[in-house]
Amino acid sequence: MNRDEVILQKMQNELSLKQLQLTSLLNLTQAINDNLPQDVLFNMYKSFLTWELSIEKLVLFVKDDKNWVQAVSHNLDEKHALEQLPPLFLKYTRLHTTKKSDPLILQEFEFIIPVYHKSIPIAYSLVSGINKGNDVYNNIQLITSITNIVAVAIENKRLVRQQIIQEKEWELAREVTSMLIPDKMPQGSKFALANVYRPHYKVGGDYIDYLWFSETQLCFCIADVSGKGIAAAMIMANFQALVQNLAQQYKDLETLVMVLNRAVLRITKGEKYLTFFIAVADLEKAKLYYVNAGHIPPVLYRKGSITDLKATTTIIGHFEDLPDNHEGELDLTPGSLLLAFTDGLTDVKNRGGHQFSSEMIRDFVAAHHADPPQAICHDIMDEVLDFGKKTELPDDIAIMSFKFMGE
Numbered sequence: 210m211n212r213d214e215v216i217l218q219k220m221q222n223e224l225s226l227k228q229l230q231l232t233s234l235l236n237l238t239q240a241i242n243d244n245l246p247q248d249v250l251f252n253m254y255k256s257f258l259t260w261e262l263s264i265e266k267l268v269l270f271v272k273d274d275k276n277w278v279q280a281v282s283h284n285l286d287e288k289h290a291l292e293q294l295p296p297l298f299l300k301y302t303r304l305h306t307t308k309k310s311d312p313l314i315l316q317e318f319e320f321i322i323p324v325y326h327k328s329i330p331i332a333y334s335l336v337s338g339i340n341k342g343n344d345v346y347n348n349i350q351l352i353t354s355i356t357n358i359v360a361v362a363i364e365n366k367r368l369v370r371q372q373i374i375q376e377k378e379w380e381l382a383r384e385v386t387s388m389l390i391p392d393k394m395p396q397g398s399k400f401a402l403a404n405v406y407r408p409h410y411k412v413g414g415d416y417i418d419y420l421w422f423s424e425t426q427l428c429f430c431i432a433d434v435s436g437k438g439i440a441a442a443m444i445m446a447n448f449q450a451l452v453q454n455l456a457q458q459y460k461d462l463e464t465l466v467m468v469l470n471r472a473v474l475r476i477t478k479g480e481k482y483l484t485f486f487i488a489v490a491d492l493e494k495a496k497l498y499y500v501n502a503g504h505i506p507p508v509l510y511r512k513g514s515i516t517d518l519k520a521t522t523t524i525i526g527h528f529e530d531l532p533d534n535h536e537g538e539l540d541l542t543p544g545s546l547l548l549a550f551t552d553g554l555t556d557v558k559n560r561g562g563h564q565f566s567s568e569m570i571r572d573f574v575a576a577h578h579a580d581p582p583q584a585i586c587h588d589i590m591d592e593v594l595d596f597g598k599k600t601e602l603p604d605d606i607a608i609m610s611f612k613f614m615g616e
Contacts, residue, residue: 247280247363254359255281258336262348265338266318269356270295271363272331274371280363290314298323298333304353322353324360332360389416389445390607395427396582399492399616402429403582404609405590407602414441415551415607416449422460422489430487431609432525433504433551444481448473448525452487462487462500462536466522470502473526482527486518486549490611495541497613502531507549508571510578512542515571543615546578548585553604557597565593582610 251269258264268291269281277295285291297312298321305321315321319339324332334356339348394402404417414434422428432448434441451472459465466487473483486507488499501507503524506517522534548570557565573592577585586608593606 247366250359250362251281254355255283257355258352259283262352263338264336264352266336268294268318268335270298270333270335271360272329273367277333294335295333298335299330301333302330304349320349320352322349322356324353324357326361326364331364332356389418389442389449391417391419394609395419397492399614400427400490401582401612401614402427402609403586404607405586406608407590407594407606409437409553409602409605414445415553415605416445417607417609418449418452420453420456422456425493426489426491428456428487428489429609429611430485431504431507431549431551431607432483432485433553433605433607434483435481437604440481444473444477445483447476448483460489462489462498463534466500466502466525467531467534470525470531471529474529477526479527483525484552485525488547488611490541490613492613495613495615497539497541497545497547499537500534501537505550505552505555506567507547508567508574509539510544510546510548510574511539515575517567517571518547541613541615543613544578545613546574546582546585547611548574548589549609549611551605551607553602553606554589554593554608556603557593557606558600558603559596559598560600565596582612585610 254269255267258267265284267281267283268279268285270277271280272278279291282291293314297315301321301323302325303323305323307315307318307321309316315335317337318335319337320335322334322336323330324334334352336352339345339352390404390406394404396402402419406415406417408415414437416432416434417430419427419429430452432445434445434448436444448469451469455468455472456465459468466485469485483502484504485502486499486504487502488497490497499518500522501518501520502522503520506519509516509518516539518537521537522531550570554570555565555567559565570589573589574585577588580588590606590608
């Protein structure tokens with residue numbers, strides 16, 4: 210075989226190899242498009258590097274949530290303490306050729322190939338035995354490209370799994386949230402109770418409820434938990450269960466709030482807290498008893514005047530003991546109206562940066578005190594949304610109104 214024939218044969222061999230590599234790359238891409246399991250992708254990656262590129266030694270690490278996981282390995286001795294590798298290779302943000310100054314365990318490999326996705330490392334491939342000569346650079350580039358393709362595909366699968374889990378959690382939390390706000394509130398010849406609610410996200414942490422202490426004693430409450438989203442909804446769901454159960458045992462509001470505080474503190478370890486307003490309307494005696502645990506003061510219209518029902522103790526779930534915990538008491542006269550709300554109402558700002566103030570709420574109550582409670586709730590919600598139009602709501606908004614008609 211003369212020199213020209215040797216060169217031609219070499220070129221044909223190289224072309225065949227390139228075609229084979231291209232076919233393998235296309236097969237891998239098709240597998241990704243077909244959404245095949247990640248184990249299949251890892252096996253194809255290993256086969257491509259060890260068979261098509263004749264890589265002698267290989268280990269691939271991928272990021273799984275917070276941890277680095279060995280996904281592929283080839284021709285490694287049992288003595289390799291692979292769990293020691295991640296802290297050593299994470300400092301490399303570009304292709305690294307190992308040197309004698311590197312840790313001994315890294316010197317077992319020739320190249321460290323990092324893969325980044327949106328400035329975040331998602332994979333590292335450590336290889337040895339890349340063909341030397343003119344093709345070494347091309348082979349490294351090819352390994353880098355295929356590692357990138359596989360790593361990004363695996364990362365996308367991880368993100369999809371995470372999204373599915375989050376969607377399931379959000380769906381559960383949405384169901385929980387829907388149970389925190391009654392669809393229908395009670396009303397009778399002497400009273401009417403109403404509410405309206407608008408969550409900040411699809412999941413909120415505000416709570417409104419009622420229960421009967423007796424045929425003539427109606428208990429109602431409103432609460433707001435610190436934080437937002439799923440965690441807030443779950444905490445409030447626990448709180449709802451506590452209120453529903455403990456209120457049947459402790460109908461004295463001071464004692465009830467004290468017991469609720471200790472129960473919430475035990476659950477949240479003081480990391481979350483709630484503001485809470487609870488009242489009992491004695492329809493026969495025309496009395497209102499209440500405890501305000503750090504909640505934004507409800508507004509009471511009575512006999513032509515406006516009163517804020519200020520705090521009678523501090524927030525729930527943050528302190529072992531509640532200071533100055535006491536029950537407020539006042540007379541209900543025909544036409545008395547109470548409007549309670551969470552601080553999402555007063556957090557709303559207009560485009561000029563001005564808040565929907567407590568003074569605006571008092572003015573609204575004074576102007577609409579003769580309206581039915583349900584209309585009052587919806588009208589003030591409409592007013593605040595119009596006030597803050599073209600701005601994002603900063604928090605959930607829950608509104609509850611109670612009206613005493615008397616005889």
